[in-house]
Amino acid sequence: MAETLLEVKQLTNFINGVWGESGGKTTAVINPATGETVVEVPLSGAESVNEAVAAAKRAQKEWALVPAPQRAEVLFRVGTLLKERKEKLSQLLTMENGKVIEEARGEVQEGIDMAFYMAGEGRRLFGQTTPSELKDKFAMSVRAPVGVVGIITPWNFPIAIATWKSFPAIVAGNAVVWKPATETPIMAYELAKIFEEAGLPKGVINVVFGSGSTVGDAMVEHDDIRVISFTGSNDTGRNIAGKCGQQLKKVSLEMGGKNAVIVMDDADLDLAVEGILWSAFGTSGQRCTACSRVIVHEAVKERLEERLLVAMEGLTIGNGLDETIKVGPIINKSGLEKIKSYIEIGKNEGAKMLAGGYVMDEGAHAEGNYFAPTLFTDVTEDMRIGQEEIFGPVVSLIPVKSFEEAIEVNNGVTYGLSSSIFTGDVNRVFKAQRDLDTGIVYVNAGTSGAEIHLPFGGTKGTGNGHRDSGVAALDVFTEWKAVYVDYSGKLQRAQIDVE
Numbered sequence: 001m002a003e004t005l006l007e008v009k010q011l012t013n014f015i016n017g018v019w020g021e022s023g024g025k026t027t028a029v030i031n032p033a034t035g036e037t038v039v040e041v042p043l044s045g046a047e048s049v050n051e052a053v054a055a056a057k058r059a060q061k062e063w064a065l066v067p068a069p070q071r072a073e074v075l076f077r078v079g080t081l082l083k084e085r086k087e088k089l090s091q092l093l094t095m096e097n098g099k100v101i102e103e104a105r106g107e108v109q110e111g112i113d114m115a116f117y118m119a120g121e122g123r124r125l126f127g128q129t130t131p132s133e134l135k136d137k138f139a140m141s142v143r144a145p146v147g148v149v150g151i152i153t154p155w156n157f158p159i160a161i162a163t164w165k166s167f168p169a170i171v172a173g174n175a176v177v178w179k180p181a182t183e184t185p186i187m188a189y190e191l192a193k194i195f196e197e198a199g200l201p202k203g204v205i206n207v208v209f210g211s212g213s214t215v216g217d218a219m220v221e222h223d224d225i226r227v228i229s230f231t232g233s234n235d236t237g238r239n240i241a242g243k244c245g246q247q248l249k250k251v252s253l254e255m256g257g258k259n260a261v262i263v264m265d266d267a268d269l270d271l272a273v274e275g276i277l278w279s280a281f282g283t284s285g286q287r288c289t290a291c292s293r294v295i296v297h298e299a300v301k302e303r304l305e306e307r308l309l310v311a312m313e314g315l316t317i318g319n320g321l322d323e324t325i326k327v328g329p330i331i332n333k334s335g336l337e338k339i340k341s342y343i344e345i346g347k348n349e350g351a352k353m354l355a356g357g358y359v360m361d362e363g364a365h366a367e368g369n370y371f372a373p374t375l376f377t378d379v380t381e382d383m384r385i386g387q388e389e390i391f392g393p394v395v396s397l398i399p400v401k402s403f404e405e406a407i408e409v410n411n412g413v414t415y416g417l418s419s420s421i422f423t424g425d426v427n428r429v430f431k432a433q434r435d436l437d438t439g440i441v442y443v444n445a446g447t448s449g450a451e452i453h454l455p456f457g458g459t460k461g462t463g464n465g466h467r468d469s470g471v472a473a474l475d476v477f478t479e480w481k482a483v484y485v486d487y488s489g490k491l492q493r494a495q496i497d498v499e
């Protein structure tokens, strides 16, 4: 199947508008549903990063001079091409990442939406005018591009997150060096081809495939990259932040969550079950926004458990290319091992396992990385399974006695990405949106499903105050420049010559 959708057996870097030669060191991209090799991806060295940065630096100077509405024209064309190729891209996405085809289509749609949304920014990129304290003087703040930006994207949303970062960077007049995850490089290859066809000048986007420790580090350490935008693991993010801090380099981090759905005693339980199922087991729990805790009022705990268990029985697990499958595989063997280890941790901590908890490796599941959707109950706040990100289809029920306790438990983790509450009480709705301490809050919906025109990101251990997506993304990829134009014809000193 991959052969018919993908014309190459080995991907190559895209630097200065030129596709590299095949050969050199590579690693295999494995379809997590079947164990088959889909394509080979290069493991580039630091010299490729140097080349890409040099190309980006040259290209950026010209690109920044192109009027923003014209820069946006390229994004309109990118959006149109993404739309035309939506089905092909979705199939390839399922093959490299494993997510079920319906979700893959949703993810490509996120990229299409982002293209048209950010293209619209080409006619806005709003700055501000402000009165000057002096006569015959004009003051304004404009958004200036930062120059060359480095983006490092994860395997769980290989196209959506890449578009959240590259589109605002490009429309704002920057050039990009992009390191996609080696597990899912096909989306990067396809998106780079689309940029090329859409007429983006050479060097404005450069793709360098390779490992975090070589390519990622070289990007982080390169003096000419002025911003790093990273989505991925907490350890890597902290490491990047440390290095960028030393170099006074701007860094935007998005590093996961321990997101909870709160189910109050007055909740519509059937709706809550649907919301939990979708956000806990969609993408096999491999979303930063995945629900991995359910904080449930004790009055409805048993009823919720019963209904969840029934609903979980209806989850079909397998190759996501089959339209009837609801839950796909785990990205790789080490992902599976991590999930397995948390099952042991949960059991040892005394949590009660009501369903799942095992690797599925028989029959149709023999070749892929499948894990049975798992439900723990009687989890307490202090347990590791209630605190740490598992990144798999494992959800922990934590019973509470009141609304106030639910909020406290929700906020009692180191992460702060997304939270949700199911309740029919309007007062609780407004209190919850104020008191839940995450960057994203849902009412009567699960914890996932962010829309591209709103800010995406979180508080505490999730990030460092920046946001992807939405207009807020422009803050990452631009510098505010204060511009004063004095038309009085004389020297006017601020603070001093004020009458």
Ligand code: UN1
Binding pocket: 110, 156, 157, 160, 231, 286, 287, 288, 289, 290, 447, 448, 449, 450, 451
């Ligand atoms: C992520 O998991 O890092 O809100 C991104 C959502 C998706 C994006 C998730 N739109 O679940």
